[in-house]
Amino acid sequence: MNLQAADMVLQITTVLYFTSMIGYLLFLFNQKSTYQRSALYLISTAIGFHFVSMVIYTIATRHVPIQNLSQSLSVAAFSLGCMFLFFQYKFDLKILGVFASILLSGIMLAVLLIPDAPVEKNAVLKGFWFYSHIIMVFTGEAALALACGAGILYLLQEKGIKTKSPGFFFKRLPSLDLLDNVGYTCLTTGFALLTIGLATGFIYAKTIWGRFWSWDPKEVFSVGTWVVYAALLHLRLYSGWRGRKSAIMTIVGFLIIIFTFIGVNILLGGHHQPFTK
Amino acid sequence: MSKIILIGVNHKTAPVELREKLSFSSEEIISALEFLKQDKDIKESLLFSTCNRTEILYIPQTGEQIDKMIEFLSHQRKIDSAEFKSSLYIYKEDEAIRHLFMVASSLDSMVVGEPQILGQIKQAYRVAVENNASGVLLNRLMHKTFSIAKKVRKETGIGDNAVSISYAAIELANKIFSDLSQKSVLLLGAGEMAELAVEHLISNKVKNIVVANRTFKNAVELAQKFNGHAVKFEERQDALKDVDIIISSTGATEYVLTLDQVKQAMKKRRHNTLFFIDIAVPRDIDPKINTVSNAYVYDIDDLKNIVESNIEQRGKETIKAQRFIEEAVLKFRKWLESLAIVPTVKALNNKISSIVDIEFNKTLSNLKHLSQEDIEAIKRMTQAIASRTIHDPILFLRNTGDHRDDSLYLNVTQQLFNIDIPEKE
Numbered sequence: 001m002n003l004q005a006a007d008m009v010l011q012i013t014t015v016l017y018f019t020s021m022i023g024y025l026l027f028l029f030n031q032k033s034t035y036q037r038s039a040l041y042l043i044s045t046a047i048g049f050h051f052v053s054m055v056i057y058t059i060a061t062r063h064v065p066i067q068n069l070s071q072s073l074s075v076a077a078f079s080l081g082c083m084f085l086f087f088q089y090k091f092d093l094k095i096l097g098v099f100a101s102i103l104l105s106g107i108m109l110a111v112l113l114i115p116d117a118p119v120e121k122n123a124v125l126k127g128f129w130f131y132s133h134i135i136m137v138f139t140g141e142a143a144l145a146l147a148c149g150a151g152i153l154y155l156l157q158e159k160g161i162k163t164k165s166p167g168f169f170f171k172r173l174p175s176l177d178l179l180d181n182v183g184y185t186c187l188t189t190g191f192a193l194l195t196i197g198l199a200t201g202f203i204y205a206k207t208i209w210g211r212f213w214s215w216d217p218k219e220v221f222s223v224g225t226w227v228v229y230a231a232l233l234h235l236r237l238y239s240g241w242r243g244r245k246s247a248i249m250t251i252v253g254f255l256i257i258i259f260t261f262i263g264v265n266i267l268l269g270g271h272h273q274p275f276t277k
Numbered sequence: 278m279s280k281i282i283l284i285g286v287n288h289k290t291a292p293v294e295l296r297e298k299l300s301f302s303s304e305e306i307i308s309a310l311e312f313l314k315q316d317k318d319i320k321e322s323l324l325f326s327t328c329n330r331t332e333i334l335y336i337p338q339t340g341e342q343i344d345k346m347i348e349f350l351s352h353q354r355k356i357d358s359a360e361f362k363s364s365l366y367i368y369k370e371d372e373a374i375r376h377l378f379m380v381a382s383s384l385d386s387m388v389v390g391e392p393q394i395l396g397q398i399k400q401a402y403r404v405a406v407e408n409n410a411s412g413v414l415l416n417r418l419m420h421k422t423f424s425i426a427k428k429v430r431k432e433t434g435i436g437d438n439a440v441s442i443s444y445a446a447i448e449l450a451n452k453i454f455s456d457l458s459q460k461s462v463l464l465l466g467a468g469e470m471a472e473l474a475v476e477h478l479i480s481n482k483v484k485n486i487v488v489a490n491r492t493f494k495n496a497v498e499l500a501q502k503f504n505g506h507a508v509k510f511e512e513r514q515d516a517l518k519d520v521d522i523i524i525s526s527t528g529a530t531e532y533v534l535t536l537d538q539v540k541q542a543m544k545k546r547r548h549n550t551l552f553f554i555d556i557a558v559p560r561d562i563d564p565k566i567n568t569v570s571n572a573y574v575y576d577i578d579d580l581k582n583i584v585e586s587n588i589e590q591r592g593k594e595t596i597k598a599q600r601f602i603e604e605a606v607l608k609f610r611k612w613l614e615s616l617a618i619v620p621t622v623k624a625l626n627n628k629i630s631s632i633v634d635i636e637f638n639k640t641l642s643n644l645k646h647l648s649q650e651d652i653e654a655i656k657r658m659t660q661a662i663a664s665r666t667i668h669d670p671i672l673f674l675r676n677t678g679d680h681r682d683d684s685l686y687l688n689v690t691q692q693l694f695n696i697d698i699p700e701k702e
Contacts, residue, residue: 161449175451243550
């Protein structure tokens with residue numbers, strides 16, 4: 001009964017994300033701020049509903065909804081939504097909503113389409129380290145997703161200016177400086193969260209399996225991702241890798257994250273696998 | 278019925294010398310409005326004067342009063358009317374309304390889409406209101422003017438595109454840098470072109486201006502003018518370290534900044550963005566510099582191309598704006614017409630109600646036995662009959678259909694019911 005309620009709320013959430021996406025697309029073409037405001041309002045409501053749905057689920061089943069692929073994606077979307085609201089508030093970069101709402105709608109569509117794999121009660125999935133690991137990794141990756149979004153917008157704007165043919169995006173996007181700045185802030189925030197997320201993950205592994213590192217494919221790829229971002233930050237700080245190069249790197253980094261999130265489990269297995277089945 | 282008339286000169290009809298002579302300062306506008314207010318033949322008036330136009334919008338009490346207005350202008354500006362009469366345009370009724378809408382929407386401006394004009398007209402209207410020179414008609418007209426101008430600005434791209442080279446350059450700079458007030462500018466060459474370019478940037482308040490010129494003395498002079506500082510021309514490569522925008526306009530026949538120089542400078546400035554604006558012919562900045570990451574080079578032709586495509590775009594938007602204006606003119610015309618029937622409707626109402634009152638009182642005086650309640654009931658009935666009788670005719674007058682001549686029906690109504698409408702309302 002309660003599970004059905006959670007599913008229903010989740011469906012409403014998805015509809016709201018989609019409506020918000022439509023609002024943002026209208027804003028992209030018409031540039032009317034009413035569209036943007038309505039879309040932002042819708043996306044905030046959607047995130048609220050999303051939270052309610054997760055709470056209902058948790059109360060009904062006595063565990064957090066992060067046991068299979070569909071649920072993990074849903075949590076990823078929720079984290080992305082929260083991070084988006086945070087950066088939207090911080091920078092008021094209206095156009096970033098176009099990226100966020102499209103990504104959110106896409107993920108939610110996947111959440112609804114992917115069949116819910118049966119969930120086995122797993123006693124190890126709890127405790128402080130487990131929850132901090134989850135929260136940090138998901139919010140960190142959400143921030144990195146937004147960095148990727150800012151990177152895409154940067155490349156669109158940069159291409160127009162570099163090739164001297166300011167087109168559709170020229171008026172609609174803010175300055176390169178601002179996009180770079182937003183991307184950088186998302187990047188540092190995401191990187192910091194990811195670092196803590198990995199560290200708590202190791203501690204959690206130690207408490208459960210008695211060792212920090214077990215050559216799990218996901219562990220390997222996660223650390224790989226972390227190294228890529230660390231390299232990017234280093235290059236940016238010490239070799240002036242800003243602007244275009246930095247934007248491309250954030251996009252590449254996010255593609256690796258997506259692979260680490262889904263691809264590794266499907267192709268390579270490992271102890272993270274059940275969450276993405 | 279009151280007419281709306283607009284007379285004036287603008288940049289299309291009069292040369293700048295004449296426009297200067299005909300322009301009013303803000304104090305002069307007030308005294309001119311005061312003068313017009315004393316005039317019994319002018320019901321409402323409004324005057325606006327900018328560097329590109331002087332226009333008087335007025336509602337005459339009777340006739341058109343055009344000669345009087347020309348004489349007024351000549352008297353106020355102390356200029357012989359023969360001197361400006363041929364440059365004057367005179368718009369009446371719909372044409373005047375349309376012209377006003379066009380002006381406020383910046384379709385009649387020298388630089389179409391420039392945003393200042395609306396503010397100037399608003400100011401002129403404020404002055405007219407403060408001095409009680411405007412009345413019902415102009416108030417309504419001006420409010421409609423502001424809303425159509427706002428609509429044109431919001432719903433067409435008329436104000437979006439830069440249509441001058443320096444404006445296009447600044448627009449680009451604003452899309453590269455987020456805050457120009459934190460950016461420094463290096464001027465290569467201290468000629469007139471450089472000065473012009475910087476004047477535009479100054480209005481955007483840049484942080485610092487550095488001037489490099491082959492003749493150092495000229496560099497110092499120009500730098501002083503803009504509160505910047507001068508460097509030797511040979512130091513230009515070092516200067517790249519601390520500036521963000523480079524405007525070059527030297528007469529050099531070879532590139533004054535080469536790819537290698539910029540590559541080296543880029544390392545020193547940790548790849549922070551550089552924006553080169555090359556307005557010199559032949560070019561000063563090696564176009565290959567554009568391939569360096571985070572460096573953007575625009576020469577005069579690039580800027581011209583942008584301006585041209587913007588002008589083209591603006592042309593399309595103008596058509597859309599004109600459609601909005603036509604709709605607004607039609608709407609205002611309708612309102613004016615509805616205004617014209619008000620006196621007739623009022624007179625008709627008065628006539629019928631007075632007939633009813635007279636007859637009611639006459640009858641009542643013979644019916645002493647009625648109770649107060651009965652009297653009230655009968656009174657209500659007579660009034661209802663009166664208003665029901667004229668309800669349909671009034672409805673018809675209010676909406677005679679788009680293609681019919683309203684004044685004909687007003688005339689017929691006035692004759693049928695034998696009502697007099699005072700000409701002056």
